[in-house]
Amino acid sequence: MKWSWKVARVAGIDVQIHTTFFLLIIWLGISYWLVDRSLASTANGILYILALFLCVLLHEFGHALVARRYGIQTKGITLLPIGGVAQLERMPEDPK
Numbered sequence: 001m002k003w004s005w006k007v008a009r010v011a012g013i014d015v016q017i018h019t020t021f022f023l024l025i026i027w028l029g030i031s032y033w034l035v036d037r038s039l040a041s042t043a044n045g046i047l048y049i050l051a052l053f054l055c056v057l058l059h060e061f062g063h064a065l066v067a068r069r070y071g072i073q074t075k076g077i078t079l080l081p082i083g084g085v086a087q088l089e090r091m092p093e094d095p096k
Contacts, residue, residue, distance in 0.1 A: 003018055013061070014077070018079065024081040025049065029046050031045075060086045061077065072089060
């Protein structure tokens with residue numbers, strides 16, 4: 001995807017983060033700061049979002065690894081502010 005940065009390669013699958021994801025982190029950091037004016041609260045809020053997106057990343061790896069089990073390769077996984085996308089090379093002929 002355009003505007004994405006490759007941050008890792010796990011099990012032969014490129015993991016990318018879209019630039020707008022960083023904008024989300026900055027926006028949330030500012031929002032938490034404006035509410036509490038506390039560095040601890042801001043860090044806690046940002047860590048919560050990062051943990052949430054770690055779960056999204058694991059979910060997308062679930063898609064990728066099941067696809068691999070059925071002989072379909074995954075081009076990469078991209079994290080976006082609205083979730084994640086596993087980019088499969090093709091859809092299965094008989095999806096179940």
